[in-house]
Amino acid sequence: MTVMASFVHPNLADVSLAAALHALSDPVRLIMVAKLDLGHDLNCTAASPCEPVPKSTISNHFRILRNAGLVETKSAGREMINTLRRAQFDARFPGLLDSVLANRPA
């Protein structure tokens, strides 16, 4: 029997503005969100920054992003596929993610 990892995805209505900003307030998570914004359905490696970051650190960043309603993670075979919950996040916090991503360093 295979035990599948299951992930908790909150209702966006339950995510506070402070929690959303906290999830975005880290340089590595900002890179991950920007990558997910450009390319949908990325596995963990593709969504990670180029610099070497330990896998457990990336997992923790994904957990924080999921808890803030920013990312959905699904298991697909042996991979975990991550998608930005763009439409739902934008509906909850209009304009916020756009202005954050627009202010990322070039």
Add this chain to the structure above:
Amino acid sequence: MTVMASFVHPNLADVSLAAALHALSDPVRLIMVAKLDLGHDLNCTAASPCEPVPKSTISNHFRILRNAGLVETKSAGREMINTLRRAQFDARFPGLLDSVLANRPA
């Protein structure tokens, strides 16, 4: 001889997006910033949330806001006067503070 408290105010160019978002990622600091956005030059009491928050906690929040380039603190007699560095912050992160404040709960 009176020793005046002196406060460090960073150049906005040295504030990272992650640091700015971190400063804004706390419910008490969001209230403080919103109050400062409405009323200029507030002393610490006026800039604090209505709920009782210890003075040392408020001082710490002001320090985090100053370090992120959001607030300027000046001593005026026995008071500390706080001002939002709105124009400088907006020049560094265009549209960011507007979208954060617009998404605060009513």
